[in-house]
Amino acid sequence: MVPANLQTPQGSQKWRSQRYSASIHRQGLCRDIEISLCHILFRHHPHHRIPLYNARQIGMLDCASSCSMFVYLSISQSMRGSAMKSHVALCRHCNSKLEICLADLGLMPIANDLPDTQNIPERLTPLKVMVCSQCRLAQTVDYKNPDEIFRDDYVYFSSESTSWLEHARRYVDAMIARFDLTPGSRHIEIASNDGYLLQFSKAHGLSALGVEPCGSVADAARAKGIETWQDFFGAELADRIVSSGGPADLVTANNVFAHIPDVNGFASGIRKILKPEGVATIEVQHLLRLMQRNQFDTMYHEHFSYHSLIAASRIFRAAGLRVFDVEELESHGGSIRFFVCRDDADHPISANVDRILQEELDHGLDGDDVYLRFAGQIETLKGHLVDLVTGIRAEGKRIVAYGAPAKGVTLLNYCGIGADMIDFTVDRAPSKQGKFLPGVDIPILHPSAIAESDADFIMILPWNLSDEIIAQVVSASAYRGGFIVPMPTPHVVHALTRQAA
Numbered sequence: 001m002v003p004a005n006l007q008t009p010q011g012s013q014k015w016r017s018q019r020y021s022a023s024i025h026r027q028g029l030c031r032d033i034e035i036s037l038c039h040i041l042f043r044h045h046p047h048h049r050i051p052l053y054n055a056r057q058i059g060m061l062d063c064a065s066s067c068s069m070f071v072y073l074s075i076s077q078s079m080r081g082s083a084m085k086s087h088v089a090l091c092r093h094c095n096s097k098l099e100i101c102l103a104d105l106g107l108m109p110i111a112n113d114l115p116d117t118q119n120i121p122e123r124l125t126p127l128k129v130m131v132c133s134q135c136r137l138a139q140t141v142d143y144k145n146p147d148e149i150f151r152d153d154y155v156y157f158s159s160e161s162t163s164w165l166e167h168a169r170r171y172v173d174a175m176i177a178r179f180d181l182t183p184g185s186r187h188i189e190i191a192s193n194d195g196y197l198l199q200f201s202k203a204h205g206l207s208a209l210g211v212e213p214c215g216s217v218a219d220a221a222r223a224k225g226i227e228t229w230q231d232f233f234g235a236e237l238a239d240r241i242v243s244s245g246g247p248a249d250l251v252t253a254n255n256v257f258a259h260i261p262d263v264n265g266f267a268s269g270i271r272k273i274l275k276p277e278g279v280a281t282i283e284v285q286h287l288l289r290l291m292q293r294n295q296f297d298t299m300y301h302e303h304f305s306y307h308s309l310i311a312a313s314r315i316f317r318a319a320g321l322r323v324f325d326v327e328e329l330e331s332h333g334g335s336i337r338f339f340v341c342r343d344d345a346d347h348p349i350s351a352n353v354d355r356i357l358q359e360e361l362d363h364g365l366d367g368d369d370v371y372l373r374f375a376g377q378i379e380t381l382k383g384h385l386v387d388l389v390t391g392i393r394a395e396g397k398r399i400v401a402y403g404a405p406a407k408g409v410t411l412l413n414y415c416g417i418g419a420d421m422i423d424f425t426v427d428r429a430p431s432k433q434g435k436f437l438p439g440v441d442i443p444i445l446h447p448s449a450i451a452e453s454d455a456d457f458i459m460i461l462p463w464n465l466s467d468e469i470i471a472q473v474v475s476a477s478a479y480r481g482g483f484i485v486p487m488p489t490p491h492v493v494h495a496l497t498r499q500a501a
């Protein structure tokens, strides 16, 4: 029911309603979910933070009068329950029934599926992350097949990030030194993207093989002369790799473990492609840091699981592997690199393993409560960010954004910050320019647009690169306004002082 004093401008509600109903209908969810456009709230209304169970903003309307309006999509709790039952919610690792909800972000567009035009119906899919009470693996509830998410026109090219390239170069140097790799040593990378990392191995004379499911980036790697198999990694592919070129001295899996739904098949594949004393390093975002630093925006459909050492050790052990060292990294807001070998290999266990394990236990990651509290952390952050943005806009100032990462799509959609708040975003990747952030319809432009705009604030969506981006913008343009950094708590950094305010 729309309260009588909060009626929408004529025609607008109908248009939005048809648009989203069509989207839901195409996904076959219309049987399960009752959708009602039930709340239209003035932006300045003090209760605009969605009082309903899991209500989610789905669009913004320009009011005929001076204020803007929100429209919310609400899914009734009872009907939502029936929708969930129609999907399997069993643990990807141990098959236990999933009962602990870490985050329910409602209906979300596929984050890397950037539309070419504004106002087209998005493919909205529920985004819910659960934690297994048995093995403690945090994971999304399945609604899609991976091949619906990772498509040939996947737009993320690793080589487009300068700091990530440097990270890759340092990694290769460190592994060669630590594990005495020599020219001819076999190095396999899983999710090798555009060859951003294997190019450094190749330069050292290692025998490099990439595995990459996305055609566009696999082609880019081949163009650099790096042998690349276009496929999803798992136990079956591991057999073929070993038959074709033998097992590996070094296996690298950076930011891919989370992207593979079959965690057991992935671990078993790693076991198969390792030489008896071979080493695999598996880098993922660390669930401990994600939770401590409120990084719910790193949850999106492409991330099927979120790893702690507690959960990952169980998965590797079940596949005949063991974690003999771990390193903490600042990449992606706090990552962990597992060093894994066959369980019968000689690699001595590092003290880092016990240290991180103890830190996770101290934080409660082997219990239920810490996970159940996370939803409250997310809501608090959302409230702060919405207050900050609406406050700036109320003063008549303009906001643009920097970057078009998947995490920005989750953040803006969940917080309901759209094109009427943020004029545009910019991204260095030519593959993203000219497109739009899905769900919020914010255009993605070339970075030069910042210099030509009269923006007062820039919201940095890839906040993990905020230092690099602020330095870049300040040196490349006359922009001297503020930067909004949304994580770990929303704050403003001023260009001139680069001091947090």
Ligand SMILES: [Zn+2]
Residues within 6 Å of the ligand: 091, 092, 093, 094, 095, 096, 132, 133, 134, 135, 136, 137
């Ligand atoms: Zn489990």
